[in-house]
Amino acid sequence: MRILHTSDWHVGRSFHGASTLAHLEDVLLTLAQQVVERRVDVVLVAGDIFDTGMPSAESYAMLGRVLARLQATGARIILTSGNHDSPARLGFLAEFAALAGVHILADPTRLDTPIELEDEHGTVLLYGIPYLEPALLRHRYPEQTLRTQEDTLRFALARIRADLAARPPARSVLAAHCFASGASGGDGERDITAGGVESVPLDVFEGVDYAALGHIHGRAVLAPHLRYSGAPLHYSFSEAGKPRGSWLVDLGAHGVEEITWLDLPIPRPLSILRGTLAELLADPAHEAVREHWISVILTDRVRPVEPMRELQKRFPHAVTLEHEPEHLEAITEGGYAGRVRERGDAEIMAEFLGFVRNGEGPNAQEQAVLAALIAQENNEAIR
Structure with missing residues (x-):
């Protein structure tokens, strides 16, 4: 089975005030071409599908076009919700979408219910962990200690491992949206700790053949089976020069056989x-x-x-x-009273201009204006 791991689409996000919708759609349609060319069986999107919990109509329309193109390739599409998504809005009509092979996994109560697929080697179980906000999850499970993101992920993986143990042996893949220890994402993810997205130890993800992570906007390999794909677009200047793309994961009879990086185009570097x-x-x-x-x-x-x-x-x-001037004028020491003592108005104004303009005092035109104003001390302009 061949799986394409992508994440952090952030549909609707702007770049310093400029819309990214057109560029993102072009890139994601290129991803759909890669799905056809590489004969991908499953496209796995690990969270932050939208950039906000209240997406615009244009964002919904664009996502619909992209998902339709991906679904037309024949691949199964699996999306999980991230900390930027509204699970309710993203998961609206999820049951109907699943009939077309587009699976939206945004319900935390069903995180241990996998999508079951078959290939020539048997069953592959694909689990999707929606972003788990501890404060919103703990009331569902009052008997559990769910104070941090690590607590919630350990709880989720324990449930998944229990489900795996109750089934005949099968290969397993999961998608999760979190900040795993050792990852470095710059400032592309605006709120790295907002909503409880703290660091999660890598041992949390033991027990699965491959963990497709989202939340960090640059690609990262934390362990052979534990990776970030990063975002398909650059969303911060801290990401300048870094590649955009996805991981192509080949599962064999006994788990992961090969993982390949696929570059995506960069519409505007x-x-x-x-x-x-x-x-x-x-x-x-x-x-x-x-x-x-x-x-x-x-x-x-x-x-x-x-x-x-x-x-x-x-x-x-x-x-x-x-x-960021290359030369910074030294600031004169001493108080204001000492600096202006026995100085005329023209000198005081000149020093002030030099202070606020990194040592560059008044030019000839400005000196003439100052002199004229000072000479007319009773003028309305002076007052």
């Missing part, structure tokens, strides 16, 4: 540019990244006026800007 505004606007080397998502770090001594407007004339997809 991420680039981080550093330099003065003049350098960034003039350097021909930057033409190669003109259509990338751009994060800019300006090194001008003084922050230019409206730099983003100028940058977007050359880089239309520049979305973030920081000012």
